[in-house]
Amino acid sequence: MWALRRAVVPLRTHGCHIGASRTCCAKLDTLTTDLEHKVETCNNTQFVSSGYRTWPKRSYQSLSSHSKFSSASRGLSSQAGAESSEEDSVEDGFSELETPSSEVAGETTVKEEIAEDLISEPDLSDDDETEVSLKELGLSDTDQNAAEETSPKKENDSGLFKVLLTATRNSMDNELNKWDEEGKPLGRTEISIAMLNLRKRRLYGKALQFSEWLDSKNKLTYGDRDYASHLDLIAKVRGLQQAEKYIKSIPESFKNEVIYRTLLANCVTGSNLKKAEEVYNKMRDMEFQMTAFSCNQLLLLYKRLDKKKIADVLLFMEKENIKPNLFTYKLLIDTKGQANDIGGMEQLLETMKEQGFEPDISIQATVARHYIFAGFNDKAEAVLKDMEGSNLKQNRAASRSLLLLYADLGKADEVDRVWKVCDPNPRMEECLAAIEALGKLGKIEEAEAVFDKMTKTWKKLSAKHFTTLLQVYANHKMLMKGKDLAKRMHECGCRIGPWTWDALVKLYVQAGEVEKADSILNRAAQQNQIKPLFSTYMQIMDQYARRGDVHNAEKMFHRLKQAGYGGRIRQYQTLLQAYIKAKVPAYGFRERMKADDVFPNKSVAVQLAQIDAFKKTAISELLD
Template sequence: MLLRLIRRSYAAVRPLSTEASTTVKSTGSGGGSGITTSLEGGTSTRGRDTLGRRLLSLIYAKRSAVIAIRKWKEEGHPVRKYELNRIVRELRRHKRYKHALEVCEWMRVQDDIELLSGDYAVHLDLIAKVRGMNSAEKFFEDLPDKLKVQTTCTALLHTYVQHKDTSKAESLMEKMSECGFLKYPLPYNHMLTLYISQGQLEKVPGLIQELKKNTSPDIVTYNLELAVFASQNNVEAAEKAFLELKKAKLDPDWITFSTLTNIYIKSSLQDKAKSTLREMEKRISRKGRTAYASLVSLHTNLQSKDEVFRIWKEMKSLFRKVNDTEYSCIISSLLKLDEFGEAMNLYTEWEAGSVTKDTRIANLILAAYINRSEMENAVDFHNRMAQKGITPSCTTWELLTRGYLKQKEMDKVLEFFKKTVTSVSKWNPDAKMVRKMFHVVEEQGDIQMAEQLLVTLRHAKFVNTEIYNALLRTYVNAGKMPMIVTERMKKDNVEMDEETRKLIGITSKMTVTEVPNGVA
């Protein structure tokens, strides 16, 4: 929850500026199609051939923006710096970083284009996105001293924050302070975001105090501070911060009220939550599309079914096409509201029109069947996923593992657990699920199943004392003595504890078993 609040707040930060504005109209739904731009000093370009249109049409990364610009010039068209700045901004907005970087690099070698520090800041940010942090650092180091100013330093700081390099970010902040570059809140907002995302909340109050000594907080600062209070469920501190921002004559945005609503909901302050939610809705528009999904989630947490359906209806009327994130939000919300039938209808709607085949959305329905203990329907739905070309993910296999584990069908559990751990390069261990699996095999005294689970966990590089103890308890329940268990533990670099020694002592008096296949 905290990270989601941070991302919302951080999205409001405008870290860089090309020092030129742009007017952009999108006829699409946020899916990257139907772009209509105004990139000629406010003159409508609808239906006209423009450099902006040509560059924005370079959908595939292998295509060259430089070639498109050269061709435009060869046709006798002028190429103006302010126009290119606007095109770069639009390309960045659509995450077309490679082409945006190519435009910046072309501008840099033109004798008739004079670049400002803000242009270099954008260039640095794009290098970091396309080529990585080390390349961005090299670009900054190679800049002449006169360009190592507030804007380019802030761009480098932004890069360190994105790469979560706390040491370098703090070091750069010190240098910026020495140079007098901390006279506005943006660098502090970057550092706040870094500390919060890293869980270093103890550093937040001191940094905010330092910010207030050097400059004034902006709305992003307050939103980040509110996100911290939300994570701490500190209603009093959140309300105090809200009064402070109002006193500073700052306009709270939808993120502000979304965060406050979340705090009130968690504190069971329903009336206050409904009040801030109304204020939030007043501040959203078609432009701030992500706010609608937040509205749906918050109304869901308030158990307001009618409001959820109302907001969803409004979203469908506003946007030509609903995207995957929004379908995921509404389906998840309806499942939480126990509206499985409606959720399934919307899933079918998404399924019919989806080109992404996003497994995460299908997994919502699969999880719902499993949570409802409808394993037969879950299996049928999994088959439906395959028929529709939806590729199973690690989560898919894990859900099926959990479903069969509830039914104690251990052959199926093992089958899907193997798929879980082999479907990713590095499995993120779920210790609780592993405990449950061994608990069932312990009850059943199924030493063959316990051994096969151990082999699977060894391949997943998740073997420890607790697992070996569970294996030994299974042997105790089966009345059997395991072979070479001490040697196997040494090979797996697993230490014995008091329980291990006790269990080995108990099993040493039992019937000897053969060495299981694949465990030596």
């Protein structure tokens, strides 16, 4: 674990060294680093946003105050989710790539988990790390295993599931009452199959309504995992506040680690840093045995919002002897890649292999993607060949990633070759990847042909499938085709959600119609209970900043805060850029940031110095 932490982050030098005595990790101590953390003997620590609390029950060495979770040294989220503290002279492997906001292309956004009635659209990116499986949550023992092991039926053969799938919100209870009155099967197995497949389709609203009906009819004897499953649905559909309220109603004997890690996972999904740390600390206070899952959730959150805290989580895992798993390594490898630290990424891969883990397709794709964007195309191609293996027909699971990554490399022939393997009997995810890949290569007609193939292969397409092609049109400034496709979506009865709004806004922004894009976003935010994505707001705000339109940039900044996207440094960078472009001073900007608990990183400090130059002095006013 010590070697893992050393591989992850070049540590700071402040005097004494950690650990020659860490014999349990002696094998990995060959990994080198140029700096070491200062250590001090202190009490066990908790993760907090507003300070550094001590926990007197166990004592060990901890990081120095430079690395503690204090508000004074908090970093702030940027485009890549990276962080940088006020101590600009201190560098580590997780400092953000300093990029002026006007040059930032967009932000990696967090997947929004929302109710079926409000329509959830899955993430269209490669990054599935925010999708927490039932198995990881520990809920599969009563749901997934029962469904897969006990029943020989295929998922769509479940009569109960079909009833739930076709029922509306208003008719579901009546349909379920009728099912029950007719004496049809309603045991644990049938319930598990239905619930599992509702979750797989992200029909969380229906799943919650079904769960509440079961509870009202006393159809299940609840165990901790049943309570956790119900809690998970409440958090996804009604939010964290209602989920916490539900926990209070759970019998004390069932309020165990499974319950709270379920809540923690939903805090992370919503990027709620303060609440996630609060839940984690509560788990510590209740003396639950901490697991790799819970630590991974914090790593995931800090990877997105505050990279400087990653080393602290790894130190905690080391002290508590919590072994990293494959997902831990995936997070750390991706983080190093985001920081463009290719050497560190490769070092982590070696450490992972030494610990007995082999990279899966997801990790290989992550490594290849970072090689590509760092300019190591030969290394990327070697990884892709390894992913493909000797027979792609037998290794179809790699096809989706291969299509996208070969497109990133500009290898049109390789994209065509992989697609020819898939084309005779394509899977949905392969079609979507092919559309995106062909769009990247500028092969619009070929992308449209794949979309047409989808419409003929599957009876009904969702908004997600239309949105993939819509993104292609947006990227190529094909406004009229995008409008026609949007009308077609409406005619097909697709329910529009955040990912489609994002594509529509991008379509108009790329066509230069920023005001129209702003109008679409404003209507979407007002007419729906689902909030738009952070990146959707930022697409418009970036355009206002480039124009030097301070008024509209401030308006978008306000709307971001109203939508719950406060406290991220990205929008402050963009707003500052609007003032710089307009060559006007931004009075009190430092105070605004401080009031929002946001602190400048290097690039923001440069921008603040620029707007200071616009301020009038007594002599300048006389000269003017």
